[in-house]
Every structure is written in C-alpha cells, then in structure tokens.
Amino acid sequence: MARVKYRYPGESRWKGWWYVLPALTVYLLFTFLPILETIRTSFYQWDGFSQQKTWIGFANYLEIFSDPKFHNALRNNLVFVIFYSIIPILIGLFLASLLSRRPIPGFAFFRTALFLPQVISMVVVGVVWRWMFNPTSGPINIALNWLGLGRFAISWLGDFTWALPAVGSIGTWVQYGFCMILFLAGMQRIQEEYYEAASLDGANALNQFLHITVPSLRSEIAVALVTTIIAALRVFDLVYTTTRGGPGESTMVTGFLIYRSAFMLNRIGYAAALATVLTLIILIISLLIRRYQRHGVEEDA
Amino acid sequence: MKYPWKKLLPRYLILTVFMLLVLLPLWGMFTSAFKTGVEVMAGPFSLPRELSLQNFEQAWRVGRFSVFFKNSVIVATTVVVSSVFLSTLSGYAFGSLPLPGKTWLYPLMLIGYMVPFEAVIIPLYNFMDKLGLTETLWALILPQVGLSISFGTMWMASFFENAPEELTDAAAIDGCSRWQTLWYILFPIAKPAVTTLIVLIFMWTWNEFLLALVMVQNESLRTLPVGLAFFQGKYTANIPLMAAGAIIVALPTILIYILFQRFFIRGMLGGAVKG
Numbered sequence: 001m002a003r004v005k006y007r008y009p010g011e012s013r014w015k016g017w018w019y020v021l022p023a024l025t026v027y028l029l030f031t032f033l034p035i036l037e038t039i040r041t042s043f044y045q046w047d048g049f050s051q052q053k054t055w056i057g058f059a060n061y062l063e064i065f066s067d068p069k070f071h072n073a074l075r076n077n078l079v080f081v082i083f084y085s086i087i088p089i090l091i092g093l094f095l096a097s098l099l100s101r102r103p104i105p106g107f108a109f110f111r112t113a114l115f116l117p118q119v120i121s122m123v124v125v126g127v128v129w130r131w132m133f134n135p136t137s138g139p140i141n142i143a144l145n146w147l148g149l150g151r152f153a154i155s156w157l158g159d160f161t162w163a164l165p166a167v168g169s170i171g172t173w174v175q176y177g178f179c180m181i182l183f184l185a186g187m188q189r190i191q192e193e194y195y196e197a198a199s200l201d202g203a204n205a206l207n208q209f210l211h212i213t214v215p216s217l218r219s220e221i222a223v224a225l226v227t228t229i230i231a232a233l234r235v236f237d238l239v240y241t242t243t244r245g246g247p248g249e250s251t252m253v254t255g256f257l258i259y260r261s262a263f264m265l266n267r268i269g270y271a272a273a274l275a276t277v278l279t280l281i282i283l284i285i286s287l288l289i290r291r292y293q294r295h296g297v298e299e300d301a
Numbered sequence: 302m303k304y305p306w307k308k309l310l311p312r313y314l315i316l317t318v319f320m321l322l323v324l325l326p327l328w329g330m331f332t333s334a335f336k337t338g339v340e341v342m343a344g345p346f347s348l349p350r351e352l353s354l355q356n357f358e359q360a361w362r363v364g365r366f367s368v369f370f371k372n373s374v375i376v377a378t379t380v381v382v383s384s385v386f387l388s389t390l391s392g393y394a395f396g397s398l399p400l401p402g403k404t405w406l407y408p409l410m411l412i413g414y415m416v417p418f419e420a421v422i423i424p425l426y427n428f429m430d431k432l433g434l435t436e437t438l439w440a441l442i443l444p445q446v447g448l449s450i451s452f453g454t455m456w457m458a459s460f461f462e463n464a465p466e467e468l469t470d471a472a473a474i475d476g477c478s479r480w481q482t483l484w485y486i487l488f489p490i491a492k493p494a495v496t497t498l499i500v501l502i503f504m505w506t507w508n509e510f511l512l513a514l515v516m517v518q519n520e521s522l523r524t525l526p527v528g529l530a531f532f533q534g535k536y537t538a539n540i541p542l543m544a545a546g547a548i549i550v551a552l553p554t555i556l557i558y559i560l561f562q563r564f565f566i567r568g569m570l571g572g573a574v575k576g
Contacts, residue, residue: 008473015479016398020406023391023450030425030447031413037424048427095319098312105309112559113320115566116327119558121508123526124551127533128330131540139329139345177323182570223570234417237510241530255419262423263515272423279420286415 035279042273047266060273070274073254076164077233080253083168084175084232089224091172092179093217096187097209114177122174126241129170133157133242157243160250167242167251171232179224186220187213222293226286233282254278334544341540356545360532364542366549368521369528373507376441376524380506383442384449385498389491391450392457393483397469413451418444418511426515440516441524445509449502456568460494461487497568500561504554525550 042060046053064070099107117125132138133156141153156166190212198208214221236255239245245252245260254274262271325346333341334356335349360366394400395407421444429440464487472482488495513524523531529550536542558565 008479011479013399013401016394016400016403019390019394019398019479020400023387023454024406024410026387026443027410027413027447027450030444031416031421031451032409032447034421034424034428034444035412035416037428038420041424091319095315098315104312104316107316110316110320111566112562113324115562116323116555116558118569119504119554119565120327120551121510121526121529121554123508123510123529124547127529127543127547128326130533130537131330131333131543132326134540137342137345137540139326142345173323173326176319178569180319181566185570230417234419236419237526240510240514241533255417258419258422259511259515263426268423275420275423279416282417283415 038272038275038279041269042276044269044272046268048262048268049266053269056269060270061277063270064273064277069249069252069257070254072249073252073257076251076253077235079164080168080171080232080235081229083165084171084235085225085228087172088175088179088228089221091176092181092183092224093209093214095176095180096183096217097213099184111181115181116177117174118178122237123241125170125174126238129173130157130242133166158247160247163243163247163251167238170238170242171235175228175231179228182220182224183217186217190216219293222289226289229285229289230282233278233285330544330547333541334548336541338539338541356541357549360542360545360549364528364532364536364546365520366525366528366532366546369523369525370549372438372522373525376438376445376513377503377506379438379442380445380449381499381502384446384453384502385495387446388450388453388457388498389483389488389495391454393461393487395454395458396461397464397487398479410451410454413448414455418448418509422511422515425512429516436517436519436522438517438522441509441513444512445506449505453498453502456498457491457494460491464490493564496561497564500557500564501568503557504565507554 043055043057044053045056045059132140135141135153135155135158138156140156144150144153154162157163159166194212194216195208198212203211234255235253236259239251239253239256240259243251245256255278258271258274258278261267261274329345332346332349335352335354340347340350391410395403400406425444426435429435429443434440434443468486468490469482472486477486508526509524510526510530513527514530517523520528520531529546532546533543
C-alpha cells in the first residue's frame with residue numbers, strides 16, 4: 001500500500017509537478033505523442049514526401065488483414081515465439097531444477113557466462129551467427145563435414161526451409177541463460193519443507209518439479225514469458241543482420257515489414273497501421289500474462 | 302546442506318555443456334579477429350598463431366570504427382546522464398511527494414515502458430525531419446531519453462517509495478528543503494538503484510539499432526551497431542575483419558557487464574521487461 005504523502009508546512013500541493021515536468025515534457029514529445037501520431041497516420045494514405053495525405057479510414061487495416069505478406073510475417077513471428085520463448089523457458093526450467101535449492105560451488109562463473117548474450121548488441125549476435133552458419137567456412141558445416149555428415153551441411157541462412165529455424169535458434173541461444181537465472185532466483189524462495197513433505201509422501205523428482213517447483217515459479221515464468229514473447233514479436237535487428245527477411249519472404253517478420261513499408265516502399269500509412277497492430281498485439285499479450293501472474297499471487301494469499 | 306561429489310559431477314557436466322554452447326560462438330569470433338583468413342578456415346576455435354592487431358587497426362581506420370565509436374560514446378553518455386537526472390527528479394515526485402493526478406499520470410508514463418520503438422519510429426522520423434534534426438545525433442538522443450525516462454521513473458519511484466521514512470522526516474525537522482532532502486539525504490543512499498539504472502540505460506542505448514539506422518544516412522554519424530551492419534554488407538567474406546569490428550562493438554558492454562554484474566542481473570530480473 002502506498003504511504004500517504006504529507007506536505008511540508010506552507011508547501012504548495014503542486015510541488016511534485018515541478019519535479020515531474022522536465023521528464024514528462026521529454027517523454028510526451030518523443031514517446032507518447034508519437035504513439036498517438038502513429039495511430040492517426042494509420043488512417044491515411046501517404047507517401048511521406050507529398051503534401052497530400054488522404055484520409056482512407058480503416059482501409060490500411062483491411063488491407064493488412066487480407067495481405068498474405070502480413071500473414072506470413074505474423075506466422076514467422078509465432079515460430080519465433082517457439083524459439084525465443086517456449087524452448088528457452090523449458091531449457092531454463094530444466095537447468096534450474098537440476099541445480100535447485102542447494103548452492104553449487106563456483107556457480108557464479110556459470111551464471112556470468114550464461115547471461116552474457118543478453119548484454120551483447122543483436123547486430124554482433126547476428127554477425128557471430130552468420131559466421132557460424134556460413135556454408136563453407138562456418139563451424140557448423142565444418143563440424144558436420146568432419147563428422148561425415150557432409151550431406152547435411154547446407155547453406156542454412158539461404159535455405160527456404162531451414163533459414164527460419166536457423167535464425168530462431170539464435171534467439172534460443174540468447175534467451176535460455178536469462179530464463180534459467182530468473183528461475184533460479186525464484187527458487188531461492190521455495191521452502192525446503194515442501195520438498196521434504198513431498199518426498200515423505202513418495203513423490204518422485206518429476207512430480208516434485210511439476211507440483212512444487214513450477215507453480216511456485218509462476219511469477220518468474222510470467223516475467224520470462226512477457227520478456228521473451230515481446231522480444232520474439234518485435235525481432236528486427238537480428239533479421240536485418242542475418243537474412244533481411246529472405247530467402248524470398250521465408251524469414252520476413254512484422255518488424256521488418258514495418259521498416260520496409262515505411263522506409264523503402266514509402267507506404268507510411270500502411271506501415272503505421274502495421275505498427276499499431278503489432279503494438280496492440282504486444283500490449284494485449286503483456287496484459288494477459290500479467291493478469292495470470294497477479295491471479296496466481298491472489299491464490300497464494 | 303551441500304551436495305556430495307557424486308551428485309555434483311553430473312550437474313557440472315550439464316552446466317558446462319550449456320555454458321560452452323553460449324561461449325563457443327563468442328570464443329570463435331574473438332579468436333578469429335587475431336587470425337588471417339586462411340587460419341580461420343583451418344580451425345575456427347583454435348588459438349591464433351600470433352596476436353596480430355592488424356584486423357583491429359584496419360577496422361578502426363579503414364572501416365571508420367573510430368568514428369562510430371565516438372558517436373556511440375556521445376549518444377550513450379548524453380542519454381545516460383540526462384535520463385538518470387530527469388528520472389531521479391520525476392521518480393522522487395512519484396515516490397515521495399504529494400502529486401495530484403498521480404493516478405492517471407502513472408499509467409501514462411507506463412505506456413512508454415511497454416511500447417517498442419517500431420510503434421513510434423515513423424512519426425518520430427517526420428517530427429525530427431521538421432525540426433531539422435535528422436542527420437544529427439540529436440535524432441538518436443532525444444527519443445532514447447524519452448523512452449528511458451519511462452522506465453527510469455518507475456525504477457526510481459519504487460526506490461523512493463521504499464526509502465526509510467525516518468531519514469526524510471529527520472531531514473524535514475532539520476529544515477531541509479525537498480531539493481536538499483533529495484540530493485543530500487536520499488541520492489547518496491540510492492547508489493545501488495542509480496547504478497543499476499545507469500548500466501541498463503547505457504546498454505539499451507549502446508545496442509540500439511532501429512533508431513540509429515533510420516535517423517541518419519550520413520556515414521560519419523553512424524553508431525557502432527549500424528556501422529557494423531553496413532560493414533558486414535561490405536566485407537562479408539573477410540571474417541577476421543568482421544570479427545574485429547564485432548569485438549569493438551561488443552567489448553564495452555561486456556566489460557561493464559562484468560564489472561557491474563550484480564546490478565545488471567538485478568535490474569534485468571527485477572521486471573525490466575524491455576529488450
């Protein structure tokens with residue numbers, strides 16, 4: 001519960017506003033008003049240069065929903081959710097439960113390494129993995145050839161079937177350490193007695209994991225879901241540096257579609273509508289997951 | 302309670318596998334930067350035969366990474382200093398002062414924290430264009446400050462909200478003004494919260510890509526990530542040179558991460574739901 005804030009004697013009740021005002025001005029000008037302007041722009045047809053902006057109502061939205069390019073991009077974003085969110089959370093839960101509860105000497109070292117991809121520019125990550133996936137000089141194909149599996153040594157990022165999972169797996173590489181550390185932090189809270197009681201009742205490791213660990217980590221799982229799903233839905237830097245949406249449209253995602261429509265095809269209104277739809281999807285998913293999280297907290301209480 | 306060795310060993314093994322999965326690609330890239338093209342082909346993860354800095358020199362000068370580096374430092378420093386200052390002020394108001402209208406002001410600020418740059422980039426570009434700020438570093442700085450303030454205000458507000466009341470009460474009795482209480486009493490004890498905020502905003506700004514890609518076309522105004530992306534387009538086949546460029550981009554955040562690790566992890570786990 002927030003504390004009641006008392007005024008100093010003789011102090012104006014608006015004093016706080018003087019402290020908020022500078023930040024608020026910058027925030028409104030460069031973040032909030034642009035959000036509103038994006039929504040407004042989405043109802044116009046505009047090439048970005050000419051004076052002429054034509055009001056076309058919901059036409060941009062209607063076009064989006066019938067545009068196979070958007071369907072394809074959104075589907076790819078959903079595939080990214082599997083690679084950015086589902087797989088890392090499962091790996092994270094597995095690793096966290098493996099360590100669980102008792103301190104492992106030297107764990108700090110592992111933690112430093114596992115968290116590392118989180119702090120590196122996604123452009124660098126893209127450069128690193130383009131090299132890893134390089135058809136001739138990349139370590140992955142060198143390893144496959146060395147193992148005698150040369151026929152699987154394909155051009156990963158240039159393949160219509162394999163480019164999407166290849167780029168997606170880079171997301172898995174970035175996210176799993178983060179998920180694991182998040183879950184481990186949460187597991188410190190779980191009381192040892194739960195596990196002891198469960199062992200006495202004859203629950204095996206899997207049951208303990210499903211019925212004690214996972215429910216107790218509800219809040220951490222929610223944070224991991226929000227963070228990683230948002231990352232999967234707005235992925236741009238990584239696609240830009242690895243495939244630019246190709247080959248064909250096989251790794252095209254919504255973020256890149258917005259960029260292409262606005263800054264390469266000069267379809268500003270259409271791009272704004274795309275941006276609005278993407279933002280709405282992100283907001284709705286975040287709110288839903290937060291709700292699940294809060295629901296859990298109330299149940300526990 | 303500690304694990305017996307027999308139970309520790311398999312745990313170390315699995316941890317090592319997952320750690321190597323993270324480290325090997327980075328290690329390969331790191332060592333490549335010191336090698337020649339032929340050497341890279343011979344063994345991607347082997348140690349370089351000699352520690353030649355030639356690739357770094359070429360990236361730094363011919364690849365103009367010195368220019369990109371300077372731009373990144375200017376942008377990151379300006380954004381960090383101004384966002385932390387403004388967020389401290391507004392966070393103080395949200396956390397410790399009576400603030401009429403707080404009930405709607407808070408969610409208003411929160412929106413910026415949930416919205417991606419994709420949602421604002423189009424009007425921002427036109428706005429900056431009208432102000433004559435495209436093709437200047439201001440076009441990268443101002444929007445980044447706006448977005449950072451949204452998170453920074455929440456972050457600092459939750460710190461001030463939980464600051465010990467006895468301290469501020471004592472300061473008030475001693476006749477400290479609000480301004481003095483903030484900077485002489487509260488700010489010194491806010492160091493951990495402020496440090497976390499600094500390292501997070503630094504990292505987000507340093508790694509920011511879309512804004513820097515869109516706002517400036519002039520090569521001498523590019524930041525490191527955008528510089529590296531274009532560099533990659535030009536020198537795809539020259540892996541040692543690319544590796545050197547990538548290291549120049551990544552090294553500052555990695556160093557700061559290693560130095561301030563606990564602040565980083567605390568901040569990012571503390572619900573910093575932002576990419």
